[in-house]
Amino acid sequence: MAKITAGVSTSHIPAIGAALDNGRSAEPYWAKVFSGFDFSKRWIAEEKPDVVFLVYNDHASAFSLEMIPTFAIGCAESFKPADEGWGPRPVPIVQGSPDLAWHIAEAVIQSDFDLTIINKMDVDHGLTVPLSLMFGQPEAWPCQVIPFAVNVVQYPPPSGARCYALGKAIRKAIESFDADLNVQIWGTGGMSHQLQGPRAGLINAKFDNHFLDLLVNDPEAAARIPHVEFIREAGSEGIELVMWLIMRGALADTVEELHRFYHVPASNTAVGHLILKNPA
Numbered sequence: 001m002a003k004i005t006a007g008v009s010t011s012h013i014p015a016i017g018a019a020l021d022n023g024r025s026a027e028p029y030w031a032k033v034f035s036g037f038d039f040s041k042r043w044i045a046e047e048k049p050d051v052v053f054l055v056y057n058d059h060a061s062a063f064s065l066e067m068i069p070t071f072a073i074g075c076a077e078s079f080k081p082a083d084e085g086w087g088p089r090p091v092p093i094v095q096g097s098p099d100l101a102w103h104i105a106e107a108v109i110q111s112d113f114d115l116t117i118i119n120k121m122d123v124d125h126g127l128t129v130p131l132s133l134m135f136g137q138p139e140a141w142p143c144q145v146i147p148f149a150v151n152v153v154q155y156p157p158p159s160g161a162r163c164y165a166l167g168k169a170i171r172k173a174i175e176s177f178d179a180d181l182n183v184q185i186w187g188t189g190g191m192s193h194q195l196q197g198p199r200a201g202l203i204n205a206k207f208d209n210h211f212l213d214l215l216v217n218d219p220e221a222a223a224r225i226p227h228v229e230f231i232r233e234a235g236s237e238g239i240e241l242v243m244w245l246i247m248r249g250a251l252a253d254t255v256e257e258l259h260r261f262y263h264v265p266a267s268n269t270a271v272g273h274l275i276l277k278n279p280a
């Protein structure tokens, strides 16, 4: 059977992708950001996941105000990097995992979570920046990826509790897939940031670190945080942290924290990163 061996969370700031793509990652400002992923790159090279189930949000690249799925699963054979206004990122095409994705869609929809099935989609920085942070700049991404897009852009986003429960349904679905696959689940976005209005630039390190602690050790409490608290404490885009709850819901109640990194600033946000190992 397929197994979820680990969860990874990371912010997905577009300027990180631009720093890598434009050869600026050694500059002192960016070197500090990338240093938080040195352990992670060594770790994942040994772990060699077959598939990453990657929870992220689209930034009006594949979707728009014309179409806003709350939860959308990518079932295609492959996904091209999106053109976000300055040409597609020079990163490999993402290879999907259609058989597993369709199995998850069937199991999760029949567990009463209504997913939108996506058979054609370009993927933006929300998905490609986490891949770059974890794998660097390879010729081809070393594993298959199932993109799982969550609406955290247009009100109303799903609650943290709903996301946490969805993670549990995703875990059941993956672990009932009859193939010997090493699967990781990643939750991306966050941490505190607000990109517009009088509070633009808001960073709340105390809230972010408390959220990291809760996510690892008391995920039920993290799942009870209401939208208004995320937005008040972590800024309007801090709501992206509900995506980390999908990742956490898909792991065991007790996990081992293998790695943690927290750094301010990267562009307008705090960078948070966790690697959580599922018990064997």
Ligand SMILES: O=C(O)c1ccc(O)c(O)c1
Pocket: 012, 013, 014, 015, 059, 193, 195, 266, 267, 268, 269
């Ligand atoms: O400019 C920024 O800091 C920033 C951060 C995260 C995002 O997802 C984004 O679209 C922009």
